Amino acid sequence: MTTLQNLSWLGIARLGLIQTSLGAIIVLTTSTLNRVMVVEMALPAMLPGFLVAVHHFVQLARPRIGYGSDIGGRRTPWILGGMALLAMSGVVAAFGTVLMATSVITGSIVSFFGFFGIGLGSGATGTSLLVLLAKVVAPERKPAAATLVWFMMIAGFAVTAGIAGHYLDPFSPSRLLTVTATVSALAMIVTMLAIRNVEPSSYISQPTANTEKPAFSVALKKIWQERQARQFTMFVFFSMFAYSFQDLILEPYAGLVFGLSPGASTQLAGTQHAGVLLGMIAVAASGSLFSRHGVRLLRAWTVGGCIASGLVLLALASGGLNPETWHLSGNVFLLGFANGAFAVAAIATMMTLASAGQSGREGLRMGLWGAAQAIAFALGGFLGTVAVDVCQIWVDVPAHAYGLVFSFEAFMFLVAAWLGLGIGKAEQQEDLEKSAPSFGEIAMQEVMASRN
DSSP: OOOTTTTOOOHHHHHHHHHHHHHHHHHIIIIIHHHHHIIOOOOOOOHHHHHHHHHHHHHHHHHHHHHHHHHHSSSHHHHHHHHHHHHHHHHEEEHHHHHHTTOOOHHHHHHHHHHHHHHHHHHHHHHHHHHHHHHSGGGGHHHHHHHHHHHHHHHHHHHHHHHHHHHHHHHOOHHHHHHHHHHHHHHHHEEEEEEHHTOOOOOOOOOHHHHHOOOOHHHHOOOOOOOHHHHHHHHHHHHHHHHHTTTTTHHHHHHHHHHHOOOHHHHHHHHHHHHHHHHHHHHHHHGGGHHHHHHHHHHHHHHHHHHHHHHHHHHHHTTTTTTTTTTTHHHHHHHHHHHHHHHHHHHHHHHHHHHSSOOOOOHHHHHHHHHHHHHHHHHHHHHHHHHHHHHHHOSSSSSHHHHHHHHHHHHOOOOOOHHHHOOOOOOOOHHHHHHSHHHHHHHHHHHHHHOO
């Protein structure tokens, strides 16, 4: 069995395979099914948009899921149960999509339940996996571990999209069901093998075993009263909202303002992802300093990444005024680097701060932050497109309209950076307040001193 807080790199990579499996199912349901509904079935784009939004918003249940794993004391059952629900729901969503060919209403209802289950399953698996990583990974390895796990999730997106795309041609409803069921089954098998013996079956942490078990609402209220947890929740929301704001508008901006073809704008997305990867690697490479500087190093990467993201977005907005001379790909690469650095540093910070505050509430804290992230992603991508449409009503020049939106996104990143300055400091202040003598104690010490 593996010793907690001493997981090897091979063990960390094994857990990363769970994130790869999660990404494999997610990309099929949020990307492939989306395309099938809009292109092959000629349905309104708002239908898959609504279903994907359901998948995001149902993840508000993450705090309750995390609380449930805190009560039990083990994360393995939640990871396995979440993946099983995710795998089955992926097949249900695909079946609902197939039904839309004969009955849009019936297919939509079935798909709704499928995407609902996808949200719950991914929330249970993702939240519990991060909590387990926080427990089994040594502190100095957490930045690199966060990078590795994130990278393996992206690998799940890429590999599944390529292989599944190959086997989906020529398209047919039966092929869609077969590919989805195969990917879901493989994801479940990989998860079962990857999680085996990482968390001993008899393990229940001592703090969890001795912790009182209040109602969920009471426990959530206590966590929200923790200054550190509350401030970090706000940081996660604002930073991830800004991060996702550009998702659906960057490529149209490149086409409308810089005149890039669809192929060239797709290559631009690849340039951005290369920057994201390099930013993640930079944070991981600094892990050797982590044992000495702890949360302060992660705070520097997180805040610095947010500030850099804001500045690069302002440059992107101004570049649209001179598209003939502006180096768009270099600008986008820097944006990816800044985004990748702050995002993976934020995840490593989640893993570090999950145990800060009351013991036995790691899952609840991680669930709270996961819910903030999910809602920020759901709102950010959608409102980014709305903001562009609204700006174009009042501003005739596309470069100006998109520039206003990118400037707002930059402002949101700066707000997130300001909130990020307090990461780790609130806990230190609370410890200082607890250790400092009260006014009454000081007065009593003065009285005793005068008597002596």
